[in-house]
Amino acid sequence: MDMMLAAYLPGNSTVDLREVPVPQPGIGQVLIRMRASGICGSDIHYIYHKHLGDDPRTSYQGVIAGHEPAGEVVERGPGCRHFKPGDRVAVYHISGCGFCRNCRKGFQISCDDPLRAAYGWQRDGGHAAYLIADERDLVHLPDSLSFKDGCFISCGVGTAYEAVLRGNVSGSDAVVVVGLGPVGMAALMLAKGRGARTLVGVDVQPERVETARRLGLLEHGFVAGPETLAALNDVTRGGASVTIDCSGNPRGRVLALQATRTWGRCVYIGETGAVQFDVSDDLLHRQRTIYGSWVTSVHNMDQCCDDLDAWGLHPHDIITDSFGIAEAAEAYALMAGGRSGKVVIEFTD
Incomplete structure (x- = not known):
């Protein structure tokens, strides 16, 4: 045997x-x-x-x-x-x-x-x-x-791809990704493929911000701190039309929501934990939409492969x-x- x-x-x-x-x-x-x-x-x-x-x-x-x-x-x-x-x-x-x-x-x-x-x-x-x-x-x-592309697509990239779809990212959008682990970097890569006009990343670890910058995945990278929200609003001219939280961290989730412009879309894909925010100031009065997204579908995974092929990513x-x-x-x-x-x-x- x-x-x-x-x-x-x-x-x-x-x-x-x-x-x-x-x-x-x-x-x-x-x-x-x-x-x-x-x-x-x-x-x-x-x-x-x-x-x-x-x-x-x-x-x-x-x-x-x-x-x-x-x-x-x-x-x-x-x-x-x-x-x-x-x-x-x-x-x-x-x-x-x-x-x-x-x-x-x-x-x-x-x-x-x-x-x-x-x-x-x-x-x-x-x-x-x-x-x-x-x-x-x-x-x-x-x-x-x-094959290394393929194994990453099987979960992490597929999850990021679904977030980009839920956020309906296009060439009109400034996109902020909070949490630059492998899934967050994939989200930036896919948003770039969809034509996002501005790509911004945030992480608590300077090494991850630098890695994303070295790979050409972002135009603006920030290490999370007290002034991060103001910096995000500055480079996105008042807030991103799409934000994606990949951190799974309470402060990261709030930052993603608050960095979303009025009428913008915020997608949560980071697992575990909780989040607390001011419903009126952070959500209702800004007409923001929060999407919760978990992995993706077989159809969208097929499409993800086709898109990566077409984009050369x-x-x-x-x-x-x-x-x-x-x-x-x-x-x-x-x-x-x-x-x-x-x-x-x-x-x-």
Whole structure:
């Protein structure tokens, strides 16, 4: 029996490597030779440090980790008709029932069926040489995009893309992104692709602001402080038409809202925590709209790949570090430090 090395997360800020059998695809499933598997901030917050929650439908169930997979189809099970061996794919990381209203819209992330299962959370994910995926969860990866692009698209970039869509970013817009981790940098990249006329970023870490500037993702970058709101209003001439909070921080969320111009759109995609603001002054009297957005749809992930191809943009530019599967512990420790860009695990022949 062929064996492979796989990474599991015991929940105590360590990685457990195990030898497991190479799986075989069943009906409607494909076997994917993994090429790149990303580490997401949610892996760190919800699994790596401590397993949070006890609901088997939403919490980590001790499976092979990694919910940002990309690779090549090498074998397909009975009933597969749309993908074939050799196809380059990313994997939409939640497998839904396919029949509820959310699944029919392509938003399996919001599937309410008890059998909903996320790769790397409730079913085996991408931190191993091979992955079994349902054919319906696959997204074609254009030849112009790398496998590292693909794994990032599977969650982080897809999440940022949905925020840009919810904000309806166009060439008329000044865009402010608060929180310049990997998702925040992706949001700036995608807003640039959509033609935003002014791109502004804010973070508490000077290194991240400088990285975003070096990558050409922003025109104005600020380290968060008491004068940040005034500086944002100055460079956007009274407020941004679209703001996106990727920080998940209470002060970051308020800053994003207050930096939104009258009649502007503010999108929240940063996870966890709370926010408190003055409803009249910060929202109602300024005619602002707040959107809450969680991941994206399969359709929009397909479109994200097509757009990146057309724009000639590569999310892999945001990836700062790559590791082999045997070095998964080092990869997770680096990502957990919060000062790197995107971190991925790569697989080579």
